[in-house]
Amino acid sequence: MTAAIEVRDVHKRFGGLQALSGIDLEIPQGEFFGLLGPNGAGKTTLISVLAGLAHADRGSARVMGHDVRADYRAARRSLGVVPQELVFDPFFTVRETLRIQSGYFGVRHNGAWIEEVMQHLDLASKAEVNMRALSGGMKRRVLVAQALVHKPPVIVLDEPTAGVDVELRQALWQFIRRLNRDGHTIVLTTHYLEEAEALCERIAMLKEGRVVALDSTSNLLKRVHHLFLRLRLSGELPEELRPLEHGSTAEVHVLRLKGYEDVEQTLACIRRAGCRIEEMELTQPDLEDAFVEVMQRS
Amino acid sequence: MSGFPTLLYKEVLRFWKVSTQTVGAPVLTAVLFLFIFSHVMEDRTRMYDAVPYAAFLVPGLVMMSVLQNAFANSSSSLVQSKMTGNIIFVLLPPLAYWEFFAAYVLAAVVRGLAVGAAVLLVTLPFVEIQFRHPLWIVAFAFSGSAVLGSLGVVAGIWAEKIDQVAAFQNFFVMPLTFLSGVFYSIHSLPAFWRGFSHFNPFFYMIDGFRYGFFGVSDVHPFRSLAVVAVFLGVISGGALAMLKSGYKLRQ
Numbered sequence: 001m002t003a004a005i006e007v008r009d010v011h012k013r014f015g016g017l018q019a020l021s022g023i024d025l026e027i028p029q030g031e032f033f034g035l036l037g038p039n040g041a042g043k044t045t046l047i048s049v050l051a052g053l054a055h056a057d058r059g060s061a062r063v064m065g066h067d068v069r070a071d072y073r074a075a076r077r078s079l080g081v082v083p084q085e086l087v088f089d090p091f092f093t094v095r096e097t098l099r100i101q102s103g104y105f106g107v108r109h110n111g112a113w114i115e116e117v118m119q120h121l122d123l124a125s126k127a128e129v130n131m132r133a134l135s136g137g138m139k140r141r142v143l144v145a146q147a148l149v150h151k152p153p154v155i156v157l158d159e160p161t162a163g164v165d166v167e168l169r170q171a172l173w174q175f176i177r178r179l180n181r182d183g184h185t186i187v188l189t190t191h192y193l194e195e196a197e198a199l200c201e202r203i204a205m206l207k208e209g210r211v212v213a214l215d216s217t218s219n220l221l222k223r224v225h226h227l228f229l230r231l232r233l234s235g236e237l238p239e240e241l242r243p244l245e246h247g248s249t250a251e252v253h254v255l256r257l258k259g260y261e262d263v264e265q266t267l268a269c270i271r272r273a274g275c276r277i278e279e280m281e282l283t284q285p286d287l288e289d290a291f292v293e294v295m296q297r298s
Numbered sequence: 299m300s301g302f303p304t305l306l307y308k309e310v311l312r313f314w315k316v317s318t319q320t321v322g323a324p325v326l327t328a329v330l331f332l333f334i335f336s337h338v339m340e341d342r343t344r345m346y347d348a349v350p351y352a353a354f355l356v357p358g359l360v361m362m363s364v365l366q367n368a369f370a371n372s373s374s375s376l377v378q379s380k381m382t383g384n385i386i387f388v389l390l391p392p393l394a395y396w397e398f399f400a401a402y403v404l405a406a407v408v409r410g411l412a413v414g415a416a417v418l419l420v421t422l423p424f425v426e427i428q429f430r431h432p433l434w435i436v437a438f439a440f441s442g443s444a445v446l447g448s449l450g451v452v453a454g455i456w457a458e459k460i461d462q463v464a465a466f467q468n469f470f471v472m473p474l475t476f477l478s479g480v481f482y483s484i485h486s487l488p489a490f491w492r493g494f495s496h497f498n499p500f501f502y503m504i505d506g507f508r509y510g511f512f513g514v515s516d517v518h519p520f521r522s523l524a525v526v527a528v529f530l531g532v533i534s535g536g537a538l539a540m541l542k543s544g545y546k547l548r549q
Contacts, residue, residue, distance in 0.1 A: 014549065048549065051389075051390055052389070052390075052548065053386070053389055053390070053548055053549065054548060054549035055544065055548060055549070072392065073392035073394075074392075075392075076390060076391060076392040077392050079390075081390055083383075083386055085383050085386075087382060087383035087384045087386060087387075088382075088384060089379075089382075089384045089387065090382070091311070091312045091315050091316070092308075092311075092315075096311075100304055100307075100308045100387075101387060101391075102304075103301060103303070103304025103305075103307070103308075104301035104304050104305060104387070104388065104390075104391035104393065105301060105391050105392065106300055106301050106392070146387065
């Protein structure tokens with residue numbers, strides 16, 4: 001089956017900055033894919049290359065098998081992009097904005113789908129409101145709706161939940177998950193790593209324009225072997241455990257352990273010191289730990 | 299199905315939604331020009347030996363409004379979209395560069411013609427005017443507004459700030475329209491300035507347009523139309539080349 005996205009050896013330079021240095025990536029159809037990396041890693045540049053907003057200096061990019069340069073019409077019809085910046089056209093209402101965006105893609109008489117998208121994103125009551133009069137969260141919803149008006153098989157969301165309240169975030173993910181279940185391929189960049197961990201089947205981590213890790217979310221989590229032991233003690237933490245501390249607060253000590261075998265020794269050490277454990281929790285590493293580890297190693 | 303009709307519709311809707319500014323204001327300006335100049339000049343001048351000054355002035359003012367507004371439409375729309383970032387909405391869809399160009403230029407033509415028609419309608423009760431060759435009127439109104447619409451596309455793509463478009467308008471479009479014979483026949487100028495006017499493309503647009511009304515012109519209308527067509531070719535060629543390469547729009 002044709003890959004939803006296929007990127008081969010893509011290079012892009014802006015003046016003195018090498019934004020992308022040989023990206024290779026293949027995302028099969030129907031996948032929920034995460035694109036993570038620190039600021040300036042090249043995530044938005046990569047999305048721009050896929051969307052035709054930037055031209056790669058070298059290499060090729062395809063969306064649903066269509067080259068983004070040679071067959072740009074089919075490639076762009078296959079792609080819906082939610083841009084990172086909160087942009088809007090101040091001349092139009094929400095419904096006009098969506099009808100116009102649909103028309104740009106050559107999709108006419110699209111009223112039923114536009115109504116459905118507005119319903120799902122809780123925009124129906126704002127349909128006749130001018131874009132200028134909407135709150136930031138509502139404008140974000142319209143951006144998502146604009147990316148979906150032509151029912152693209154591949155949807156790219158560039159930081160869609162930045163500055164968005166919890167309610168919208170949850171409503172948005174519910175809707176995007178439904179689209180993914182219906183067969184749409186989803187590519188997500190986000191700074192909220194817990195979102196990526198919960199949603200994405202596979203993740204690529206970018207650093208300085210290169211893919212430094214590309215694996216399933218579960219495999220990436222397995223790369224981090226340590227555990228975190230969170231403790232609230234009746235007394236001071238024994239001196240010999242201090243080197244294990246990792247982000248403790250005044251009341252709670254967080255210790256980074258190499259594995260389960262260290263738990264027993266740690267507890268024994270606390271017992272020997274005559275301390276009583278008032279509260280204890282053992283936590284698995286999350287994607288943030290995996291992210292930090294990958295970024296430090298690469 | 300192509301996105302071109304929608305982009306054209308959106309561009310027309312955009313200026314129509316603020317028609318007080320985009321149509322009303324230029325009509326008021328043109329009418330004020332007419333009242334003031336015709337009042338001051340009426341008793342002193344007859345143009346082409348027989349045409350009263352006010353009647354001579356009307357087609358010039360109409361064409362000046364057509365040209366300035368066609369330029370303003372495409373240039374301001376593009377630069378505003380670039381500055382606010384909403385240009386992305388027209389860069390993401392599968393629009394060909396020539397569709398993009400055609401939509402912006404045609405919308406500029408529509409605005410130019412709308413303002414021109416409004417100026418003409420408002421001035422008709424005050425001035426007796428002839429329509430000797432209506433086809434020439436239409437031909438020059440279309441071709442002139444298309445030239446300025448294309449020039450607006452070039453300026454809108456090139457400019458990064460509103461001030462740059464304003465500078466283009468104030469230091470290039472405005473002087474060339476004012477010096478093109480809107481307010482006078484170039485035959486009333488000294489020889490040097492008369493010769494100089496022949497290098498001004500706007501002169502041919504206004505002279506040809508005026509021929510449609512009075513059947514008299516400084517230059518033969520075919521020659522004027524040929525000059526305008528060459529300018530249209532050069533400027534639209536430049537705009538299309540910019541759009542095809544993605545200059546300042548796609549990185």
